[in-house]
Amino acid sequence: MKIEALIKKYNVAIPRYTSYPTVPYWEDIPDNKDWAELVKVSFDKTNKSNGISIYIHLPYCESICTFCGCNKRITKNHGVEIPYVETVLKEWELYKKIFKDKPIIKEIHLGGGTPTFFGSESLKTLINGIMSGSELAKDHEFSIEVHPNVTNKEQLETLYNLGFRRISLGVQDFDPKVQEIINRIQPYENVEKVNNIARELGFESINFDLVYGLPLQKEESIIDTINKVKLLRPDRIAFYSYAHVPWKSPGQRKFTEDDLPSAENKRKLYELGREMLEKVGYIEIGMDHFALSSDTLFKSMAKKTLHRNFMGYTNNYTELLIGLGVSSISDTWTGFIQNNKDIDDYMTQVNSGVIPISVGHKLSQEDTILRRHILNIMCNFETDWSNEDLQDPALFIGLDRMKDLEKDGLVEIFSTNLKVTEKGKMFIRNICMTLDSRLWNKQSSTQIFSKAI
Secondary structure (H helix, E strand, C coil): HHHHHHHHHHCEEEECCCCCHHHHHCCCCCCCCHHHHHHHHHHHHHHHCCCCCEEEEEEEEEECCCCCCCCCCCCHHHHHHHHHHHHHHHHHHHHHHCCCCCCCEEEEEECCCHHHHCHHHHHHHHHHHCCCEEEEEEEEEEEEEHHHHHHHHHHHHHHHHHCCCEEEEEEEECHHHHHHCCCCCCEEEEEEEEHHHHHHHHCEEEEEEECCCCCCCCHHHHHHHHHHHHCCCCCCEEEEECCCCCCCCHHHHCCCCCCCCCCCHHHHHHHHHHHHHHHHCCCCECCCCEEECHHHHHHHCCCCCEEEEEEECCCCCCCCEEEECCCEEEEEEEEEEEEECCHHHHHHHHHHCCCEEEEECCCCHHHHHHHHHHHHHHCEEEEEEHHHCCCCCHHHHHHHHHHHHCCCCCEECCEEEEEEECCCHHHHHHHCCCCCCHHHHCCCHHHHHHHHC
């Protein structure tokens, strides 16, 4: 089947599989007592051997980027910084009471919103508060997402001195027309300045976030953007598909589907960008990610130790991920929770001494088996069920659903394993979906995910 026909056939609404089960299919929500027990079991089992990861959501932005689907609050009032930081640290204290022992921190990631909405002193207070009474793992990694327009040298110096060595710049696209319609006007010079300061300070890994499929985006936009990115040569690139979900992100209603490239043209934008990146030494990692061979993300993929969680792909694996801040998601491997999505309600709950659970899920045995296979496919483009611990009736039902994809040349299925073909890498989400037992058992009548392409 020609690629155009495959795109038409498989361009359906599909999860991005940063978790399994995916959030819309969570049930059996743990209460605070249940959650504390799940956290304690995971912490006691893995803290000394693996350490823990922490994701902190910093939700404030000075202006809205209309393409963005993240949880954010728009304000120019920086008086919100300290009360929010104090609340996050109170939430961390609630977890430390569960741990009992000193946490060994392997990974901290600051996401948003716009983490560099917060000034140097606020960032210092936050990280010093997290580290108080904690221990650093030898191979720890601290990372942050930054908006080049609102990031200065003082902030970057502060972050470097606090131990941050990875930084991710939100670039999206350098085309002025695209920037205008997504309300992210950001000249090349702003990105270059932040990139160069980070290099001079000694940041070891710089990532650029690029997005394909944006409104008004053309092939010329991708060519110009990639040519400019090549000049700055970041260590990693996340080349994301734009997710059009206006029912979740009203800002996306500034434009219509008529402004978006067709599925076929959107895929051409990705293939064009990928070809240009590969020509200058970037290697495709998992889904939508690229890295130079000198970067730890590539080295992790080569060693088959690549991991994927709610922060995307990472070279660090910990069983326990604690999400702090509004709407953050925590993961014990056997359970998930997501914090309250409303900032005011989140702060009220934490200040009353309660972990602010809004939704969650305790994984069944079937869930954990399917989760492992989906994770293997997302990270390694293969999975294996020769071990009885990775067998379940739901797996074989999913493999039966996958036979049509095998006929189309997207996967090769053997007696105890499967491999994704080169052609199939384009449809990795579709492949994972065949194993998504909860999605097939509870198919929604309304669209809740972005389309595959």
